[in-house]
Amino acid sequence: MSNYRPADSKREEFRKYLEKAGVLDTLTKTLVALYEEPEKPNNALDFLKMHLGQAGPDTADVEALRLQVSELQQKVEQLQDENKELKSKVQEQSPEEPAPES
Template structure:
């Protein structure tokens, strides 16, 4: 009998943990959305994954985005360097503050 109560206590602790973390609420909402779906999807598990955000982006899309990000970072660094060079050149041709407003 003591073994039964220990298992029941662990279940109750786990249930409280899920409730506190918001898991039960989120699962309930997704299951209600599936229940209220007028045309049930062929694959209920895919529906759940999609609505829970577990499916994630496709791998080829992620790789394409990583390559694009690396390329954009490289372009950004080049533009920053060009900006520094142009500011330096501009500073050479601009009159100093004392020359602008003689007193």
């Protein structure tokens, strides 16, 4: 029987680790969601993957970042247009020297 103690203690340590990290709680909630699903999915593993992968950023954060990206893209376009205008003006001012390309 003494041969089984190290394996049991390692198993218990691992269980405590999973519990402390919140893994057991998350798995339990996901399995309960699958159990309570009125129409069981054809692929239970895909269901679990989909629900376990939901720990991403909040929807509000994603929307805020999308808005920020959109605003920054508009600003870049505006600055590129302004840059072209200024290059054109510089070239008009000094036609003998071509403006450097960047």
